[in-house]
Amino acid sequence: MATPRVSAVEHEANLSDPLSGRAPLLLGDRSLHGITKAVCRPVECVPSRAWTLFFVVSVAMMGLYVLTTAYLFYEGIGIWGVNNPVNWGWAISNFVFWVGISHAGTLISAVLYLFRQKWRTSINRFAEAMTIFAVVCALSYPTIHVGRVWLLHWVFPIPNQMGTWPNFRSPLLWDVFAVTIYGLVSFIFWYLGMIPDLATLRDRAKTRARKITYGIFALGWRGSTRHWKHYERAYLLLAALATPLVLSVHSIVSFDFAISQLPGWHTTIFPPYFVAGAVFSGFAMVLTLMVIARWAFKFEHIVTIRHLENMAKVILLTGMIIAYAYGMELFIAWYGQNPYESFSCANRAFGPYAWAYWIMIVCNVIAPQIFWFKRARQNVVVLFVVSILINIGMWFERFVITVTSLHRDFLPSSWGDYSPTFFDVAALVGSFGLFFTLFALFIRYLPMVAMSEVKAGLPEAKPHHGAEGGSREASATGEGA
Amino acid sequence: MSQALVDLRAEQLHLPKTSRWCKLAPVFGGLGIAGLLTALLLAGQTTLQHFLFSYLTAYLYWLSLALGGLFFVLLHFLIRANWSVSVRRMAENVTATLPLLALLALPLLLGARHIFPWAQGVVSDPVVQGKAAYLNLPFFYLRGGLYFAIWLGLAHFFYRWSLKQDRSEDAELKEHLTGQMTRFAPLGMVLYGLSQTFASFDWVMSLDPRWFSTMVGVTFFSGSVVAIMAFLAFMAAALHLSGQLRDVITLEHHHDLGKLLIGFVLFWAYIAFSQYLVYWYANIPEETSWYRHRLVGSWQVLSIVLAVGHFGVPLFFLMSRHIKRRPMALLVGAAWMLALHYIDIYWQVMPTIHRHGVHFTLLDLATFVGIGGLFLAVFFWLLRRFPLVPVGDPRLAESVAHENF
Numbered sequence: 001m002a003t004p005r006v007s008a009v010e011h012e013a014n015l016s017d018p019l020s021g022r023a024p025l026l027l028g029d030r031s032l033h034g035i036t037k038a039v040c041r042p043v044e045c046v047p048s049r050a051w052t053l054f055f056v057v058s059v060a061m062m063g064l065y066v067l068t069t070a071y072l073f074y075e076g077i078g079i080w081g082v083n084n085p086v087n088w089g090w091a092i093s094n095f096v097f098w099v100g101i102s103h104a105g106t107l108i109s110a111v112l113y114l115f116r117q118k119w120r121t122s123i124n125r126f127a128e129a130m131t132i133f134a135v136v137c138a139l140s141y142p143t144i145h146v147g148r149v150w151l152l153h154w155v156f157p158i159p160n161q162m163g164t165w166p167n168f169r170s171p172l173l174w175d176v177f178a179v180t181i182y183g184l185v186s187f188i189f190w191y192l193g194m195i196p197d198l199a200t201l202r203d204r205a206k207t208r209a210r211k212i213t214y215g216i217f218a219l220g221w222r223g224s225t226r227h228w229k230h231y232e233r234a235y236l237l238l239a240a241l242a243t244p245l246v247l248s249v250h251s252i253v254s255f256d257f258a259i260s261q262l263p264g265w266h267t268t269i270f271p272p273y274f275v276a277g278a279v280f281s282g283f284a285m286v287l288t289l290m291v292i293a294r295w296a297f298k299f300e301h302i303v304t305i306r307h308l309e310n311m312a313k314v315i316l317l318t319g320m321i322i323a324y325a326y327g328m329e330l331f332i333a334w335y336g337q338n339p340y341e342s343f344s345c346a347n348r349a350f351g352p353y354a355w356a357y358w359i360m361i362v363c364n365v366i367a368p369q370i371f372w373f374k375r376a377r378q379n380v381v382v383l384f385v386v387s388i389l390i391n392i393g394m395w396f397e398r399f400v401i402t403v404t405s406l407h408r409d410f411l412p413s414s415w416g417d418y419s420p421t422f423f424d425v426a427a428l429v430g431s432f433g434l435f436f437t438l439f440a441l442f443i444r445y446l447p448m449v450a451m452s453e454v455k456a457g458l459p460e461a462k463p464h465h466g467a468e469g470g471s472r473e474a475s476a477t478g479e480g481a
Numbered sequence: 482m483s484q485a486l487v488d489l490r491a492e493q494l495h496l497p498k499t500s501r502w503c504k505l506a507p508v509f510g511g512l513g514i515a516g517l518l519t520a521l522l523l524a525g526q527t528t529l530q531h532f533l534f535s536y537l538t539a540y541l542y543w544l545s546l547a548l549g550g551l552f553f554v555l556l557h558f559l560i561r562a563n564w565s566v567s568v569r570r571m572a573e574n575v576t577a578t579l580p581l582l583a584l585l586a587l588p589l590l591l592g593a594r595h596i597f598p599w600a601q602g603v604v605s606d607p608v609v610q611g612k613a614a615y616l617n618l619p620f621f622y623l624r625g626g627l628y629f630a631i632w633l634g635l636a637h638f639f640y641r642w643s644l645k646q647d648r649s650e651d652a653e654l655k656e657h658l659t660g661q662m663t664r665f666a667p668l669g670m671v672l673y674g675l676s677q678t679f680a681s682f683d684w685v686m687s688l689d690p691r692w693f694s695t696m697v698g699v700t701f702f703s704g705s706v707v708a709i710m711a712f713l714a715f716m717a718a719a720l721h722l723s724g725q726l727r728d729v730i731t732l733e734h735h736h737d738l739g740k741l742l743i744g745f746v747l748f749w750a751y752i753a754f755s756q757y758l759v760y761w762y763a764n765i766p767e768e769t770s771w772y773r774h775r776l777v778g779s780w781q782v783l784s785i786v787l788a789v790g791h792f793g794v795p796l797f798f799l800m801s802r803h804i805k806r807r808p809m810a811l812l813v814g815a816a817w818m819l820a821l822h823y824i825d826i827y828w829q830v831m832p833t834i835h836r837h838g839v840h841f842t843l844l845d846l847a848t849f850v851g852i853g854g855l856f857l858a859v860f861f862w863l864l865r866r867f868p869l870v871p872v873g874d875p876r877l878a879e880s881v882a883h884e885n886f
């Protein structure tokens with residue numbers, strides 16, 4: 001099936017910024033059935049060869065993760081490059097990287113919902129799925145990093161006969177709570193939002209097995225007014241509950257570093273700066289995946305250039321915030337006149353890991369500046385390339401923070417260097433395998449776009465639609481940003 | 482879309498000459514002058530340093546409100562909001578006080594030697610000496626000039642263009658002006674962010690020249706946004722209660738202002754707590770000294786009052802939808818936040834000289850009333866002079882029709 005025909009006029013309207021009303025969000029076939037068809041098609045058709053190839057490669061990469069982890073359990077974390085003084089290496093960088101990625105989903109689904117950003121409806125399901133898979137990847141690192149993985153349950157405050165408790169003053173314990181709660185709430189939010197769409201899939205199912213499976217997960221949804229009323233209320237409450245989580249999770253992750261006395265880690269701007277960085281990297285990842293998905297599955301008329309442009313704007317905004325934070329760190333390192341702090345800053349920029357620092361600066365600060373230009377924001381190739389650069393840059397940011405601060409101790413006799421081993425690399429590559437495997441399954445079995453929400457943004461969904469003598473509907477084909 | 486505009490009655494858009502609102506400008510002007518004169522009289526009985534600190538506290542309070550207004554206007558155009566059109570004029574009137582505040586900064590600039598330890602002749606502390614490249618008076622004056630150049634420039638252009646829209650009958654020109662403001666907003670926001678940050682470094686952080694925190698700019702920002710949201714909510718509710726603008730600034734706008742108010746109250750608490758936690762945990766003396774001064778004697782009581790009053794109370798009071806949609810209740814909540822914002826500023830500035838406990842004097846009240854009186858006189862004078870809402874904004878009708886769901 002080809003992409004529905006979209007005229008140049010429609011494209012122009014989609015990208016315009018009318019002063020009254022809002023630009024139409026959807027292009028092409030905007031009928032309720034058309035949306036359903038476009039979204040359900042990837043789930044209902046026979047998987048393409050491309051999907052199968054993608055899935056197989058992802059599973060193979062995930063297999064690498066399983067094998068390297070098995071060897072890690074057998075041999076111990078000595079197989080990684082971590083040692084004194086760099087006790088935290090790639091595993092922590094990966095953990096923070098993946099937690100960061102996860103933030104865009106919650107921001108889109110909860111914060112943008114509270115801010116009445118209707119354009120979110122085309123991308124929120126996709127981003128939320130990404131959130132959950134990224135949290136899974138993130139949680140895998142602390143799990144395998146603990147050394148004695150069979151005692152992992154000790155991270156929870158479980159009453160026991162020895163009266164031993166985890167250290168409640170440790171941000172590592174706060175991490176356990178924060179990330180677990182975040183994963184749970186994100187999952188519930190994602191699932192709740194999907195119930196009406198699962199019911200749609202159930203109703204469209206052609207085989208008995210599909211009907212029963214989707215039927216079970218649709219929880220008996222029949223779309224009655226009572227159902228919708230409860231659904232909307234639960235959605236709003238979960239959005240309000242998830243919003244503080246957007247801030248809290250990465251703030252607590254930043255405390256892992258900031259509450260120490262280590263130069264380069266201990267600085268007060270870390271919590272908000274980490275949150276902005278997380279949203280920055282998360283949006284970059286959504287953009288990377290969305291650019292491919294909308295093309296591969298032919299819903300470019302539902303996720304339009306306008307959606308991509310809006311994401312580019314959020315990336316520019318959060319990119320400016322982290323540039324501000326980098327600047328503040330540099331300024332205060334000088335202003336504070338603490339010799340250790342200024343050494344740490346200079347060492348980052350000009351020391352043995354200067355290459356990583358400059359990759360970070362180029363990718364995170366310089367690359368997104370291109371989004372000041374409208375033409376760059378509307379160019380799919382530029383968007384894709386810059387989003388990849390940001391993904392790389394944000395991984396390097398965590399690497400720079402972790403390694404450069406550790407490898408130069410207060411005592412020069414304790415200085416050391418860090419280099420990753422094969423198993424470090426395998427764990428990072430493998431986590432992408434885990435992520436993509438889950439993603440491949442998601443796009444194969446679940447609706448990628450929140451159909452019911454997209455439809456609720458259409459003009460005919462408005463309570464007063466048609467009652468105003470048609471004065472407004474001319475301009476409104478779904479309200480948006 | 483012009484349909485709704487026709488329904489806006491003239492007496493709703495302008496304050497009637499007989500209205501009590503119109504008498505407020507001279508009243509506040511008189512209060513302001515009286516306050517400043519009282520402050521000068523009281524200054525004779527105390528040290529110059531005490532007078533200047535008291536003045537600085539009051540000044541920062543009103544400056545943070547004006548800067549919050551600038552942020553609101555810039556944000557409105559940056560994100561192309563439509564609901565906030567009808568409350569934007571009040572924020573613009575707030576930014577119009579910036580020239581007055583530039584003038585009122587003169588005593589601080591002239592008295593900088595008596596306020597900032599780093600400016601007091603020979604500095605013996607090697608740490609502070611190391612900062613001399615930044616903390617020196619010529620550069621301090623230069624920066625101050627630059628901040629005001631940015632703020633006055635932004636406030637001037639955005640206000641002028643908005644008024645031009647009011648007067649214009651030409652739909653094309655109106656659209657052009659909105660487009661212009663939308664185009665300048667991103668750059669304006671960057672300039673605003675940087676100038677606001679360094680201003681708070683200069684005027685708050687450097688009061689204790691040894692102390693530093695990367696968060697100071699964000700802290701000041703969070704306080705100033707709480708202030709402007711509270712001020713706008715207060716004014717919207719007060720106008721509503723007096724029967725003004727009921728069809729233009731509706732309960733929906735009250736609701737949204739209330740939501741943003743509680744949102745930024747939470748943001749303020751988040752920022753304040755993050756800084757405190759990071760310093761408390763690491764416990765490095767050069768950083769904790771700042772909190773140390775704020776946790777001795779009666780300062781500790783004020784710290785607790787601030788935590789409870791600026792976070793705990795509004796968290797529960799403003800949470801409810803019903804409160805935000807009841808003008809009287811919103812008015813009380815907003816007034817409370819405006820009062821607590823003063824405590825916040827006082828708590829940041831005053832422990833520098835009152836090391837052993839809170840020492841609130843009549844002088845502090847006089848400077849607050851003095852600067853505030855003049856500030857509000859300008860605000861209410863503009864409120865009377867120009868339409869209460871940006872009548873020329875092409876999105877006004879949408880803003881008026883805005884509904885929460």
